[in-house]
Amino acid sequence: MNRRRLLQSLLASAAWLPALDLFASQRLLDARALRSAEGLRLVLELSGPVRYHTFTLSAPERLILDLEGTRLVHDLRGLPLAGSPVRAIRAGLLPDGGTRLVLDLFEPVNLQSNVLAPGDGQGHRLLLDLRRQLPQAGSRPRIGPAPGGERDVLVVVDAGHGGKDPGALGPRGEREKDVAxxxxxxxxxxxxxxxxxxxxxxxNLDVFIPLRQRVEVARRCNADLFVSVHADAAPRRTASGASVFALSEHGATSTLAHWMADRENAADLIGATGNLPLKGKDAQVAGVLLDMSINSTIASSLDLGHQVLRSLGGVTELHQQRVDQAGFAVLKSPDIPSILVETGFISNDRDCRRLHDPRHQQQLAEAIFDGLHGWFRERPPADSLLARLQAQGNA
Ligand SMILES: [Zn+2]
Structure with missing residues (x-):
């Protein structure tokens, strides 16, 4: 079953589905994001006046905006959010024909919203001003640096295989798990x-760890990124060079199915606590939100993969010039960008020799790092030390 079909069947089981269009009388036509020193201003252009509600959720921080009787006709994924308190914006349908926007935040914000009537050649607009929460005057004095902008970017590095699973084998019995x-x-x-x-x-040892558990490690420590390191093998001994993988469409389908089956964890993913219980018909709404989260994670992974691949091209031959996509289990985090790097072919004589050369191992590591470092410099998490260093011109 392809994922569109899966979503359709999820949606079709919802009794409220035929009502969607009857109730949706307005359209969200366009959206703009304007960054400022205090935070972010979102301007939503609407076809007419709308009623809306907002509320926040914490751990992780989110701002939810429900637009009554409004259908989304504009793709919100391209909005420039870098350097703002907003990490991502997702959208989904509400049972009564409304649209829910979920703003994933790096930090708590103060929200001010305003409805603007048409004028100056502009139509109906909803303005959302998200301001970073500054420390309150008279609050507990803080020692040391200002709050926020202090955490490290956390990268989970996964060495493929291990223990009873040697991975691919080289011409003289070399084992992938060791070079990885x-x-x-x-x-x-x-x-x-x-x-x-x-x-x-x-x-950090020669031990066997099940694939799902590797993904869990990244989720449990709230990783910003997951990188799995491998070495390839092929029956054709001449196959050589490095490749980088992100999750495929097909892999995403099974990820969605897995998380939908695992309601408790899915609830945690999309912030369903209380406000969006994943029971009955709400499961369909959750499915839409989750699907969007997976899609945006794949887009990020592809982007990251391109940077890592380009950087690897400076130290080794490339097997593929483009980021490949596959359904590898370790790439199935719905919300953490994840890539798998095949550092070379252990089945190829020349690659195998180089993969065992400590200097080449270091060059490969350096290249992977350069790629992900460049990627993070373009989008430092707003609550990270990297973001603060960059704002001060020190990174
Ligand atoms: Zn492998």
């Missing part, structure tokens, strides 16, 4: 050396 661990350790050390960054290795 050495390169992963190099990468983790490199990440830790960078101010504002921190690495966590899924395994």
């Amino acid at each position: 661990l050495l390169i992963a350790q190099n990468l983790a050390r490199r990440i830790d050396r960078q101010k504002g960054f921190r690495a966590k290795l899924v395994r």
